[in-house]
Amino acid sequence: AQSVTQLGSHVSVSExxxxxxxxNYSSSVPPYLFWYVQYPNQGLQLLLKYxxxxxxxxxxxxxxxxFKKSETSFHLTKPSAHMxxxxxxxxxxxxxxxxxxxxxxAGTRLFVKA
Amino acid sequence: DxxxxxxxxxxxxxxxxxxxxxxxxxxxxxxxxxxxxxMMQGLELLAYFRNRAPLDDSGMPKDRFSAEMPDATLAxxxxxxxxxxxxxxxxxxxxxxxxxxxxxxxxxxxRLTVV
Numbered sequence: 001a002q003s004v005t006q007l008g009s010h011v012s013v014s015e016x017x018x019x020x021x022x023x024n025y026s027s028s029v030p031p032y033l034f035w036y037v038q039y040p041n042q043g044l045q046l047l048l049k050y051x052x053x054x055x056x057x058x059x060x061x062x063x064x065x066x067f068k069k070s071e072t073s074f075h076l077t078k079p080s081a082h083m084x085x086x087x088x089x090x091x092x093x094x095x096x097x098x099x100x101x102x103x104x105x106a107g108t109r110l111f112v113k114a
Numbered sequence: 115d116x117x118x119x120x121x122x123x124x125x126x127x128x129x130x131x132x133x134x135x136x137x138x139x140x141x142x143x144x145x146x147x148x149x150x151x152x153m154m155q156g157l158e159l160l161a162y163f164r165n166r167a168p169l170d171d172s173g174m175p176k177d178r179f180s181a182e183m184p185d186a187t188l189a190x191x192x193x194x195x196x197x198x199x200x201x202x203x204x205x206x207x208x209x210x211x212x213x214x215x216x217x218x219x220x221x222x223x224x225r226l227t228v229v
Contacts, residue, residue, distance in 0.1 A: 034217055043118070043205055043220030044157075090157065101147070101170060102218065104157040 002027040004091045006105035014113045019063075019078040021108050023091030026072065033074045034092040034102065035065055044090060050074060061085070086112045116140045120206050120221035127228055132194040135224045137206030138187055145211040146189045147218065148174075148181055152202045160204075163189065164211055196228045 007022040025031055032051050036044040048059025055067045065076045074091060088109045094102040119138040127133055139146050148160040161171040161181035171181060178197070183189045193200055203225050207218035 036217075036220075041222075043207075043222050044218075045220070046217035049217050101159060101162050103159070104149075106156045 002031060002093050002103055004033075004093045004103060004105040006089075006091050006108050008108055009106065010109050010111065012111040012113060013081045015083055016080050019076070019081045019085065019110065021076040021089050021091075021110065023065075023074045023076065023105060024072050025074060025091075025093045027093055031093045033065075033067060034094070035059065035063070035074075035076050036090045036092060036104075037061075038088045038090065038107075040087075047076070047089075081110075081112045083112050083114065086110055116219070118206055118208050118219050118221035120204075120224050122224060123222065124225045125227070127196055127226070129197055129228055130195040131228075132192065133196045133200075133226060133228075135191045135204055135206075135226070137189040137191075137208075137221060139189060139206070139208030140219055141187070143208035143210055143219070145209045145218075146183060147207045147209075148189070148191050149205045149207065150202045151205060151223070157205075160191070193226075196226075198228045201226055201228050 004025045034049045035047040037047050038044045047063050048057045050057050050067045058064045063078045065074050067074050088107045090107045091105040092102045121136045144165050146163045150158045160174040162169045163183050166183040180192045203223045205220050205223045207220045209218040210216045
C-alpha cells in the first residue's frame with residue numbers, strides 16, 4: 001500500500017525565511033509524487049510533480065522539491081517566504097495500477113509572519 | 115485557462131433530502147475523481163472514473179452515495195438521503211491517465227451543509 005506522511009500540521013515562518021515542508025512516502029514501487037497548494041475557499045492547485053526524471057523538481061511560485069529515494073522523502077522548499085505563500089500544502093503519491101489514483105497527505109498549513 | 119467547473123458552490127439542505135453535485139471536467143481529460151474534505155478526515159477519495167467507467171468507488175458509502183458519468187462532460191455525485199455527517203467540501207478533479215504521473219486539476223468545490 002502506498003501512503004504519505006506530512007510532518008507537522010502547522011509550520012510558521014517569517015517573511016523572507018526559508019520554507020521547508022516535510023513529506024515522507026511509502027510505496028512498494030517507484031512512485032509519482034506531487035505537491036499541491038490550497039488557498040482558502042479554493043480547490044487544490046498543482047505546485048510540482050516528480051515522475052522519475054530529475055530528482056530536483058522545480059514548480060510554480062519559486063517552490064522546489066527533491067526526491068530522495070534513500071530517505072523516502074520529497075520535501076518542499078522555498079528559499080524566501082512571501083506573505084502570499086500562506087496556505088495549506090498537500091503532499092500526494094500515486095502509481096500506475098491500471099489507472100492511477102492519488103493518495104493525499106493530511107496537509108501542512110503554512111503561516112507567514114510579517 | 116481550462117478549468118473544472120463544479121455546481122453548486124454552496125448547498126444547505128435538511129437531513130433526509132437528496133443532494134446532487136455536478137462537475138464538468140476539462141475537455142479532453144479522461145479521468146475524473148471525487149474527493150471529500152473535512153477537518154477531521156482530510157481529503158478522502160470517494161470515486162474515480164476513467165473513460166467514464168467507474169474504476170474505484172471503495173471510499174464511498176454505498177448505501178447513500180452514488181457517482182455517475184452520464185457523458186464525458188458531466189460527472190455527478192448524489193447523496194440520498196443526506197445526513198449531517200455528510201457536511202463537507204466535495205471536490206471534483208480531472209486529469210489525463212497516460213500511464214505516467216499527471217497532476218489533476220481541481221474544481222473549486224461544493225460546500226455542503228446538512229442541517
